[in-house]
Amino acid sequence: MIDTVAKELTGAPGAPAAAGPAVPAAVTSRQAPPRIGDHQLRNRVVLAPMAGITDLPFRSLCWRLGAGMVVAEMVSADPKLRQTRKSRLRRVHARESGPRSVQIAGADPQLMADAARYNRDEGAEIIDINMGCPAKKVCQRAAGSALLRDEELVARILEAVVAAVDVPVTLKIRTGWSPDERNGVAVARIAEASGIAALAVHGRTRADRFNGAAEFATVAAIVATVGIPVLANGDIDSPERAAAVLAETSAAGVMVGRAAQGRPWLCGQIAAWVEHGVRLPDPDPASQLRLLAEHVEALHDFHGVERGLRIARKHVGWYLQASGMAEDQQRRFARDFNRIEAGAAQLASLAELHRIREGLPAELGNSIQRDAAWSRSATQAA
Numbered sequence: 001m002i003d004t005v006a007k008e009l010t011g012a013p014g015a016p017a018a019a020g021p022a023v024p025a026a027v028t029s030r031q032a033p034p035r036i037g038d039h040q041l042r043n044r045v046v047l048a049p050m051a052g053i054t055d056l057p058f059r060s061l062c063w064r065l066g067a068g069m070v071v072a073e074m075v076s077a078d079p080k081l082r083q084t085r086k087s088r089l090r091r092v093h094a095r096e097s098g099p100r101s102v103q104i105a106g107a108d109p110q111l112m113a114d115a116a117r118y119n120r121d122e123g124a125e126i127i128d129i130n131m132g133c134p135a136k137k138v139c140q141r142a143a144g145s146a147l148l149r150d151e152e153l154v155a156r157i158l159e160a161v162v163a164a165v166d167v168p169v170t171l172k173i174r175t176g177w178s179p180d181e182r183n184g185v186a187v188a189r190i191a192e193a194s195g196i197a198a199l200a201v202h203g204r205t206r207a208d209r210f211n212g213a214a215e216f217a218t219v220a221a222i223v224a225t226v227g228i229p230v231l232a233n234g235d236i237d238s239p240e241r242a243a244a245v246l247a248e249t250s251a252a253g254v255m256v257g258r259a260a261q262g263r264p265w266l267c268g269q270i271a272a273w274v275e276h277g278v279r280l281p282d283p284d285p286a287s288q289l290r291l292l293a294e295h296v297e298a299l300h301d302f303h304g305v306e307r308g309l310r311i312a313r314k315h316v317g318w319y320l321q322a323s324g325m326a327e328d329q330q331r332r333f334a335r336d337f338n339r340i341e342a343g344a345a346q347l348a349s350l351a352e353l354h355r356i357r358e359g360l361p362a363e364l365g366n367s368i369q370r371d372a373a374w375s376r377s378a379t380q381a382a
């Protein structure tokens with residue numbers, strides 16, 4: 001797997017993965033990657049569900065670049081919302097590799113059980129329950145992390161969903177409702193008793209939203225309390241940070257969210273480090289361009305060009321931030337890119353991005369664009 005990922009990242013067949021510095025204790029004393037029901041994960045690094053971001057194109061890229069598992073965007077348990085365009089697209093798992101984990105959100109045990117069955121029938125291999133999202137849209141209906149306050153309701157939802165499906169059910173929580181009501185350990189006990197197969201814990205309370213730094217003492221306490229696999233989540237943005245969090249919490253794995261935006265290769269880099277002590281470099285600029293062009297094209301195909309090109313703008317913005325380009329260059333490129341209203345023109349402008357980054361003359365940018373197109377067709381043909 002590492003060789004495949006290294007090749008993807010550098011674009012060079014058989015490119016060697018760089019040897020890392022001294023291998024940290026979290027790596028050498030590593031546990032095997034966790035099992036979720038029948039699904040043996042291939043490594044301990046999972047892409048977090050992020051509504052509006054972890055759509056099929058982004059998940060597929062992160063999986064191909066080495067994530068141990070990827071989780072789809074949440075879908076509402078409300079049956080009235082099942083046939084909206086958004087919900088239908090969020091349920092597309094065809095062509096998806098790896099265990100298909102689908103997250104459901106809601107507060108009514110019966111509706112959640114029905115939603116689990118429905119998504120199971122639509123291809124979900126793991127049902128994940130959202131009790132971690134602080135978004136108003138979710139919390140106003142007392143779903144997401146708002147549920148953490150009502151432990152009795154938590155138990156009824158978990159039991160109903162576990163009983164409804166023959167696939168593993170996982171749960172994503174925060175450490176509690178607020179710093180004064182940090183009941184993550186109690187919720188984790190309820191989860192284990194209800195038959196939940198694995199837990200992901202974001203090291204913040206609902207009241208913290210995304211403020212302050214994630215804390216992992218509560219995650220460590222949860223790991224020490226329950227026997228099911230726990231994934232530690234929050235602010236993990238590098239292989240070193242992931243190794244430190246694994247060491248601090250003894251968690252079965254880590255879940256990575258925002259840091260993967262613009263860096264679909266990050267989960268694979270973290271996995272190479274924590275599993276094998278291998279430091280995979282960032283893809284070189286030409287490989288980044290190739291991956292970005294593939295991503296943007298996949299967004300056009302999946303969402304339709306009109307929506308796809310809008311969604312591409314935010315991803316390209318994140319790639320720019322991760323690229324190390326000077327800020328004024330980023331701003332100038334983003335301003336022009338965000339004005340483009342045609343899919344083909346968006347793709348063509350990515351060659352210009354490479355030219356700017358490399359300080360190349362215009363004709364070289366064009367040949368790189370041709371190479372990227374060639375590489376895309378070659379991948380599709382393979």
Ligand SMILES: Cc1cc2nc3c(=O)[nH]c(=O)nc-3n(C[C@H](O)[C@H](O)[C@H](O)COP(=O)(O)O)c2cc1C
Nearest residue numbers: 048049050051074132133202234235236256257258
């Ligand atoms: C834009 C965005 C959308 C998110 N959507 C979801 C979601 O649908 N379900 C969920 O459980 N968590 C969601 N989250 C929370 C993330 O899964 C993750 O727990 C959080 O971002 C902390 O991890 P990080 O610091 O690695 O980003 C979302 C976060 C962001 C930033």
